[in-house]
Amino acid sequence: MxxxxxxxxxxxxxxxxxxxxxxxxxxxxxxxxxxxxxxxxxxxxGFEYYATLATKNQIRISSIPPMRGVIYDRNGVVLAENRPAYNLKIFPEKVKKNGNLKETLARLQQLLAIPDKKIIDFYKQRKRRKYFETIPFLSNLTEEEVARFAVMRPFFPGVEINVSSTRYYSHGLLTAHVVGYVGRINKKELKSLPFAEYRGTHFVGKVGVEKSYEALLHGKAGYTEEETNAQGRSVNTLRKVDSQSGANLYLTLDIKLQEVAYNALEGYNGAIVAIEIKTGDVLVFTSRPSFDPNLFVNGISTKDYRALQDSEDRPMFNRALRGQYPPGSTIKPFMGLAGLEYGVIKPRESIYCPGYYKLPNVKHRFRDWKRWGHGSTNLKKAITQSCDVYFYSLAMTLGIDRMHSFMSKFGFGQKTGIDLQGEKSGLFPSRAWKKEHKKKVWYPGNSIITGIGQGFTLTTPLQLARATATLANYGKIVNPFLVDRITQSNHTISVFTKPGKASIPLKAKNIDEIIAAMVNVVHGQGGTARRISTGINYQIAGKTGTAQVFTVKQNETYNSHKLKKKLHDHALFISFAPVADPQIAVAVIVENGGHGGSVAAPMAAKVIKKFLADYDPKFKDNNENQ
Amino acid sequence: MKTNDSSQFESASLIGNILRKLHVDIPLFLVLTLSCLLSFIILYSASGKNDDVLIRQIVRIGIAFGLMIGLAHINPEQFKRYSTFLYGVGILLLIAVLLVGEIGKGAQRWLDLGFFRFQPSEMIKITTPMMLAWYLSKHHFELKWKQLLIAMGLILTPTLLIAKQPDLGTSLLVASSGVAVLFFAGISWRLIVIIATLIASFIPVLWFYLMHDYQRGRVLTLFNPEADPMGRGYHIIQSKIAIGSGGIYGKGWMGSTQAQLNYLPESSTDFIFAVFAEEFGLAGCLGLLILYLLIIGRCLYIAVQAQNTYCRLLAGSLTFTFFVYVFVNIGMVIGILPVVGVPLPLISYGGTSMVTLLGSFGLLMSIHTHKKFLAH
Incomplete structure (x- = not known):
């Protein structure tokens, strides 16, 4: 080429x-x-035009941050509100005009006991800013500090108190896991949030309802166009577009009931969830231990954060939403229903319980919790006394495929779809699941222990409450929801239509059998939760459970009382009431609580009794004043 | 003063000798030095008298000048020999960035090599014209469809890879550097018309499929910045106020209220021209444009004087790219082009672009100072 x-x-x-x-x-x-x-x-x-804008009268566009929406409980009790925060600002220019900056700072330091670091920070800030700009000095003064400064104010020209808004949770401990909290916007969030909207905003929802409903709560930012002189001082406001406050949220939560539940858990780690059966309203959503969400609003100190992180009780862990526990015997009513629906058992049919269950030609014995057995046992007795052998046998007959298909309908192993982020789905095993995750085939032994809610099965307290509500609702699926309605400037802009039209096709006759057995658990001879039935003029249906896994790691330095406690089983209880016209379903899980009947059931009873007493005076609780 | 004249002249010629030995083109070196000094002056003001920014810029320019002189030392035959290799490495690095690149400012541009972070798209700005110059210098008199298609492929590969990051500004620069080589190689006007039509028909594809929402927004903002004064329109409104209020003679050094009062975002980087225009006015802007024109003129002279096709094409393309740089940045700051992230060459604060720019001037100097037969 x-x-x-x-x-x-x-x-x-x-x-x-x-x-x-x-x-x-x-x-x-x-x-x-x-x-x-x-x-x-x-x-x-364009010189004249732009020079007017720039030299003589600069236009400064500044954002007006919107007021964040308030969060109420179902009865209008404030759960999250905006409170004034007092900050101290310094105008170095004015201070200098009337005296000496260094000397003023020294006097301030003496008056308010300010650490030296703040003073150093102040000088750093000052270097970066224009001489006429104000410099934030202290934030979130206490009332006492404000008062102390106010008295001496004439002696501090150029030092001023300015009021901004901060978030406050009046029932912090009770609502930390539901309402969540806001915190300072971090760098990562800054990138994903709309810049113009958040220009003047300092807070953003981090967890809970505050996060799920951030878009509604935040509101719409406004702005002002101000004329400023050559030095940038505001002279005149040209245009003002007001900000629009965020929407107020009314939760389905009943804070009084929440308090009852929270107090009932006193001394234990655990969770209580209560759902209104007809609507899916989540009345109680408690996880204990809890923490003070107010700590997070203006930046939590490293010390406080470490204390929360390192605590063996894991107070930041939302047990109601993310805690996954074996359901234990609380699964038995659903298993029984599956048996009836598939026609593999009949209500009056009995099997003999010798205290263990054995597969033919296999040595291994699956033990009943009652060593000497329950003897001749039908479905009602099996649920009332929580006979394991009956359900081992039932699970064997049903097989894992039918169990999986039936339990999935009640939402086991699936997220409930509640309006909170980070929900865990729990697990109800299947052949396919085991093959994928354990690389093994399904053994009959797996089916047997699945029948009593052990083995691979995991549920969240929320799931249990929802499954119970769905059962009480005769198969009409209850979808739990936390936000009841949204209002903007005093008129309701949206009421959540409660979904839940879907229904599980079930025979009412079979459900009646199961409910009768669950009533027997509370009110019948030999029922495992008998002690809660006293003094009420209505019926509670329930089922106790104990689960053999502990999740909370405990340190060796704990006292002997606690050490013993960690060996205990988790105590569970599911229930709904009144049986004649079910209103409320409650699920309780108490970590290392021991027996469901003695520990978990009374907690559920407290919630049910309080709710029904408030709901309708015809429901009496004679023990209320004890 | 007069008595010192001769000694000054002597020392000047001594420096000249040294520079010549270093393979440095003196006229180009002088105008580049002048613009860098200008950069220090305006940067100090634009950053709000920030010493740190100034010192960092001085260090960067020092490094970039070192690289320029280093490259000027290398014979252009070496560049020619390694054109394909360097281009290939550049493309691989671009792919690597897309696969493992670190997210920086919302776009994947950086490759973290552990000890330092590296932006392959900067390197490709030089290696793409090198590759095309090499390819077309082999086929310069038989530019048929086949060669043309291969050349287009060589241009589009890095362009699309960079557009995907997404970095519209750089991909535009890379594309124009490649197209410039084609143009200088003497493709017929008929082909130029066809290519122009192809590019024009590519625009809808770009708009609907390749551009991100924010990029489309920037283009729309150009036509109506007042529609969104707090968001996208903010930059351009503030920038126009800064420039317009500068008038004929400007507000004087350190007198820019727009930048000093923090109205103008990115006043040290992409929007530094607005600060310059505000402080030095139309007169200063004309001066700066003339300075750029001097650089471009000298570089085109180098291109015409170059001794072989490869050097000619490369020199021509690098010069044209430099002009595109200037035009796109100033065009965006004065509100006639959409906002794409392109800095003002030689003036804006920023390391990587400065290094590549002075690197390409190093290539030009190498081309000019390694001629086998001196013209005179």
């Missing part, structure tokens, strides 16, 4: 190249002229 390259070619090529360079140069000159024309237009033609 290059062999044919001649001098003539070189000259021709040179000529072409030169032509092209000339063309490009002309193009460049023309484009540059275009730039110059535009510059002339801006700087000569």
């Amino acid at each position: 290059s062999g044919r390259y001649t001098i003539r070619d070189a000259i021709a090529e040179n000529r072409i190249f030169f032509n092209r360079v000339v063309i490009i140069f002309i193009l460049i000159i023309v484009s540059m002229t275009g730039l110059v024309v535009r510059l002339v237009y801006l700087q000569i033609e």
